[in-house]
Amino acid sequence: MTTNASTGHQVLAASDPSMASCFASPPGASPLSAGISSIAVCILNSLCANLAEVLSSLAARLTFTRIVTAFSAFLIAAFLADCALKPRYPRSLPRVGYGDSVLATMRNWLGYVFYFNDWVDEGYNKFSKNDRAFVVPSAASRPQEIVVPRNQTAWMLDLPDHVLSAHAAHGDVLYTEHNFVFDAHAHARAYAAKHGLPPIPPRSGSEHHDHKHSVVDEDFHTRVVHRNLARHLPGLLPAIEDEVVMAVDAAFGGVDGDDEWRTLKLWDAWLAMVPQITNLLLVGPDACRNQPLLSTFVKFADTVVTNSFLLNMFPKLLHPLVGRLASIPNRRLWRKAHSFIEPLIRERVRVMTESPSDGQGEKTPVNEDYITWHIRMALAEGRTAELDPVAISKRLLPIEFAAIHTTVLTGFFVIVDLLTSDPAYLEGIREEVRSVRESDPEVAASGHWTKPALARLWRTDSAIRESMRFSNFATSLIKRKVIAPNGITNSAEGWHVPYGGLLMLDLAGTHHDPDLYAKPDQYDAFRYARQREAYEAAAAAAAAPDGTETNKAPEQIAAEAMRGLKLGMVTTSDSHMAFGHGRHACPGRFFVAHELKMILAHFLTNYDIKPLESKPKSLWIGQTIIPPLDVKVEVRRRKA
Numbered sequence: 001m002t003t004n005a006s007t008g009h010q011v012l013a014a015s016d017p018s019m020a021s022c023f024a025s026p027p028g029a030s031p032l033s034a035g036i037s038s039i040a041v042c043i044l045n046s047l048c049a050n051l052a053e054v055l056s057s058l059a060a061r062l063t064f065t066r067i068v069t070a071f072s073a074f075l076i077a078a079f080l081a082d083c084a085l086k087p088r089y090p091r092s093l094p095r096v097g098y099g100d101s102v103l104a105t106m107r108n109w110l111g112y113v114f115y116f117n118d119w120v121d122e123g124y125n126k127f128s129k130n131d132r133a134f135v136v137p138s139a140a141s142r143p144q145e146i147v148v149p150r151n152q153t154a155w156m157l158d159l160p161d162h163v164l165s166a167h168a169a170h171g172d173v174l175y176t177e178h179n180f181v182f183d184a185h186a187h188a189r190a191y192a193a194k195h196g197l198p199p200i201p202p203r204s205g206s207e208h209h210d211h212k213h214s215v216v217d218e219d220f221h222t223r224v225v226h227r228n229l230a231r232h233l234p235g236l237l238p239a240i241e242d243e244v245v246m247a248v249d250a251a252f253g254g255v256d257g258d259d260e261w262r263t264l265k266l267w268d269a270w271l272a273m274v275p276q277i278t279n280l281l282l283v284g285p286d287a288c289r290n291q292p293l294l295s296t297f298v299k300f301a302d303t304v305v306t307n308s309f310l311l312n313m314f315p316k317l318l319h320p321l322v323g324r325l326a327s328i329p330n331r332r333l334w335r336k337a338h339s340f341i342e343p344l345i346r347e348r349v350r351v352m353t354e355s356p357s358d359g360q361g362e363k364t365p366v367n368e369d370y371i372t373w374h375i376r377m378a379l380a381e382g383r384t385a386e387l388d389p390v391a392i393s394k395r396l397l398p399i400e401f402a403a404i405h406t407t408v409l410t411g412f413f414v415i416v417d418l419l420t421s422d423p424a425y426l427e428g429i430r431e432e433v434r435s436v437r438e439s440d441p442e443v444a445a446s447g448h449w450t451k452p453a454l455a456r457l458w459r460t461d462s463a464i465r466e467s468m469r470f471s472n473f474a475t476s477l478i479k480r481k482v483i484a485p486n487g488i489t490n491s492a493e494g495w496h497v498p499y500g501g502l503l504m505l506d507l508a509g510t511h512h513d514p515d516l517y518a519k520p521d522q523y524d525a526f527r528y529a530r531q532r533e534a535y536e537a538a539a540a541a542a543a544a545p546d547g548t549e550t551n552k553a554p555e556q557i558a559a560e561a562m563r564g565l566k567l568g569m570v571t572t573s574d575s576h577m578a579f580g581h582g583r584h585a586c587p588g589r590f591f592v593a594h595e596l597k598m599i600l601a602h603f604l605t606n607y608d609i610k611p612l613e614s615k616p617k618s619l620w621i622g623q624t625i626i627p628p629l630d631v632k633v634e635v636r637r638r639k640a
């Protein structure tokens with residue numbers, strides 16, 4: 001740089017070859033503009049040259065260690081920024097884990113991967129048993145969770161959705177904005193614009209939404225299942241049973257007359273049966289046997305689990321990037337699934353819009369499944385954007401996710417539990433199935449299960465319910481997020497939690513509490529059946545005309561019968577929460593109960609199965625279970 005003698009300003013030396021263009025004016029330019037443009041070009045050139053120099057000297061200094069150090073420092077800074085934004089809980093709430101300091105918080109993030117269950121267990125015994133809530137550390141990117149004791153279950157589950165939200169908690173835990181590739185509001189806006197419908201305002205920003213007053217219902221698919229599944233189930237039973245028989249025989253490989261022992265992976269067998277049977281209910285009889293479609297749904301569900309774990313480990317600041325990248329497979333898998341079912345959905349929408357329901361059903365009969373229920377409800381509520389096949393196939397994804405792996409895990413553990421406990425249980429179930437089938441005139445005549453006949457399979461029902469208690473595949477399945485802008489105050493203990501706080505109920509602790517269950521760490525398959533049988537016997541004796549008993553009043557007899565009914569597998573309570581509890585309890589459980597009973601009934605009465613030596617162990621990563629996928633069973637078709 002030199003000083004211009006006439007102006008006294010410092011200028012870049014013309015001797016610098018990169019600056020040569022500073023002094024070249026474009027032809028025809030005025031002297032002033034020529035001067036300005038030459039100075040601009042000159043500065044630009046100089047900057048480029050300097051930048052290149054800086055970059056090349058930086059590149060020379062970049063070593064692998066420095067890159068890793070810089071990235072780690074960035075991650076730590078991002079996590080600390082996350083921490084500052086996380087909801088803070090009152091100090092009066094006791095904590096498990098390593099503590100609250102910065103260092104302890106970082107240890108907690110790592111410890112979460114290995115010790116989450118131990119921490120919850122410790123807290124259950126120390127605090128929950130004394131009716132106190134406690135705080136358990138969570139994954140790095142997530143708020144810590146407040147574990148609410150059993151005596152406050154009703155308080156937690158009765159709070160309205162705009163205060164404590166199941167929908168928002170599910171959304172956070174499963175990272176729905178990344179994983180489920182569907183933004184109901186964006187979709188509805190685009191649909192309205194494309195079809196010349198009145199414009200839809202963007203999402204309000206408040207996380208709560210009330211479907212009755214919202215133009216867009218984010219949780220429409222959940223309502224479809226709540227509203228329709230149980231009421232259509234009885235009519236679907238014969239078709240479900242046919243699908244069960246086909247799926248069980250395909251998975252266990254036996255046909256009549258073939259009595260060879262086969263060895264197969266139990267997990268694979270359940271993963272082959274459940275998607276097919278479940279999808280009879282979701283997409284109907286043709287698509288439910290489309291193996292590429294089913295494996296796409298299964299892969300989608302696997303990807304959701306992997307992505308959620310990955311996002312748990314990254315600071316929120318990076319979620320827009322990591323989530324976008326991680327969900328590339330989700331979008332690809334949805335496109336694949338969509339290509340299979342789009343024609344079916346399109347045709348169903350066409351038929352149902354041409355011959356709408358008159359309350360007695362459509363004039364042109366349609367198959368009863370999720371797609372039909374979705375379309376029917378969209379028409380009834382005037383939600384035209386929901387009739388778009390894209391909306392329907394995308395809304396199916398969370399339902400597939402909720403339905404498939406939960407049922408596979410449950411069925412898998414029922415068999416493992418039965419094969420590692422008293423063989424009398426298997427025989428007891430076989431005997432019960434035979435006796436109900438033979439004694440029920442309707443079943444005997446039609447060869448098909450009916451709802452009342454399935455309801456009489458007490459032992460089978462009990463074996464499943466007990467396995468869901470004993471082999472819980474989640475520490476907690478009930479989580480709620482505080483979305484009231486001013487937070488919530490707990491009535492029993494007086495603590496206050498701000499917006500964003502996360503509450504959970506401890507299923508594992510409750511299910512293994514010796515004060516609630518005799519010998520809780522033992523699989524007692526007929527635990528509930530025995531109680532129901534005892535109630536029935538007492539009620540029968542009480543009602544006996546010969547007066548062998550009783551001094552019991554009719555109300556007492558009725559109460560006992562009712563208590564007996566409440567021991568069935570679809571009944572939820574604050575001590576049995578495998579299907580959740582309260583108004584968000586699983587709406588799929590009525591189907592699952594019938595499906596699993598029919599699978600067990602067919603499998604156990606038509607196949608011999610060798611016991612397992614011991615119960616194989618599951619692994620846990622944080623709150624995610626990795627079941628023993630390699631368990632092999634030996635099965636043989638029984639002689640007719």
Ligand code: HEM
Nearest residue numbers: 222402403406407410477478479578579580584586587588
């Ligand atoms: C053994 C199998 C299953 C288990 C263990 C299970 C468990 C659960 C649990 C614990 C909840 C409550 C979550 C909460 O309170 O936050 C739930 C909700 C739900 N489940 Fe299931 N589920 C199973 C099968 C199914 C099936 C087959 C379907 C559909 C066909 C289904 C659809 C749903 C839906 C839509 C919800 C959300 C309900 C709401 O938020 O109101 N589930 N499930």
